[in-house]
Amino acid sequence: MKKNSILEVPLLHPNWKKLAYVFFPLPVFIVIGIAILNPKTDPNETIQIIYGSWALAFMILNLTREKVEDEMVRTFRQQAFQTGFYWLIWGLPVLMIINYWRFDRFTSEIFTAYLVLFLLNAYIHGAFKYQKYIANKEEN
Amino acid sequence: MADLDGFSSNKSRLYCLFNADMKNSIKVERAKKDLTQQDLAEKVQVSRQTINSIEAGKYVPSTVLALKIARVFEIALEEIFELEEGDYG
Numbered sequence: 001m002k003k004n005s006i007l008e009v010p011l012l013h014p015n016w017k018k019l020a021y022v023f024f025p026l027p028v029f030i031v032i033g034i035a036i037l038n039p040k041t042d043p044n045e046t047i048q049i050i051y052g053s054w055a056l057a058f059m060i061l062n063l064t065r066e067k068v069e070d071e072m073v074r075t076f077r078q079q080a081f082q083t084g085f086y087w088l089i090w091g092l093p094v095l096m097i098i099n100y101w102r103f104d105r106f107t108s109e110i111f112t113a114y115l116v117l118f119l120l121n122a123y124i125h126g127a128f129k130y131q132k133y134i135a136n137k138e139e140n
Numbered sequence: 141m142a143d144l145d146g147f148s149s150n151k152s153r154l155y156c157l158f159n160a161d162m163k164n165s166i167k168v169e170r171a172k173k174d175l176t177q178q179d180l181a182e183k184v185q186v187s188r189q190t191i192n193s194i195e196a197g198k199y200v201p202s203t204v205l206a207l208k209i210a211r212v213f214e215i216a217l218e219e220i221f222e223l224e225e226g227d228y229g
Contacts, residue, residue: 072187135189
């Protein structure tokens with residue numbers, strides 16, 4: 001059965017993973033650079049740079065195909081997106097409750113699109129890796 | 141045949157990641173044909189890890205993959221895959 005092309009998710013070549021790994025340490029250097037050039041920068045802004053960079057890194061990893069992208073890996077990937085979203089919708093209220101305990105308010109400056117994108121992509125990546133780990137451990 | 145070491149039952153028990161229980165006899169059929177997991181994986185165009193996960197019951201294959209596996213062994217699908225008791229209906 002052919003899949004409707006509008007539903008097809010094109011995946012990146014495995015080499016893109018190298019670029020993704022660059023985005024993990026990158027914000028450290030950017031933040032240090034900003035701190036040197038403009039010491040009065042709002043700390044919340046630097047946190048958003050970190051979240052944004054890590055969100056991009058996880059996003060690239062989630063959209064990069066494995067060396068062998070067979071049906072099991074595709075099933076794991078689909079499940080990971082579903083599970084990642086599920087963890088996000090439960091995880092955000094938990095963060096808000098923690099925020100309420102600490103600062104007496106549910107909302108905070110840290111709840112930005114960058115944070116949500118970072119958490120979503122990190123959860124998806126975690127769910128995908130977990131399934132692969134379960135499938136590969138205790139090999140016959 | 142080395143793959144059969146320690147394999148006491150004809151059907152390995154499947155506890156799938158996706159809440160479906162199914163027994164399969166891929167390991168036995170593979171031994172009969174003297175195929176390694178890698179050989180079978182190449183014949184049905186998946187990774188060896190996928191074959192291993194199916195055998196270990198960690199992954200339930202799609203109908204298409206199950207049919208491909210049955211074709212390799214030249215036997216009916218039901219002779220390889222079987223629902224667990226309590227999974228009917």
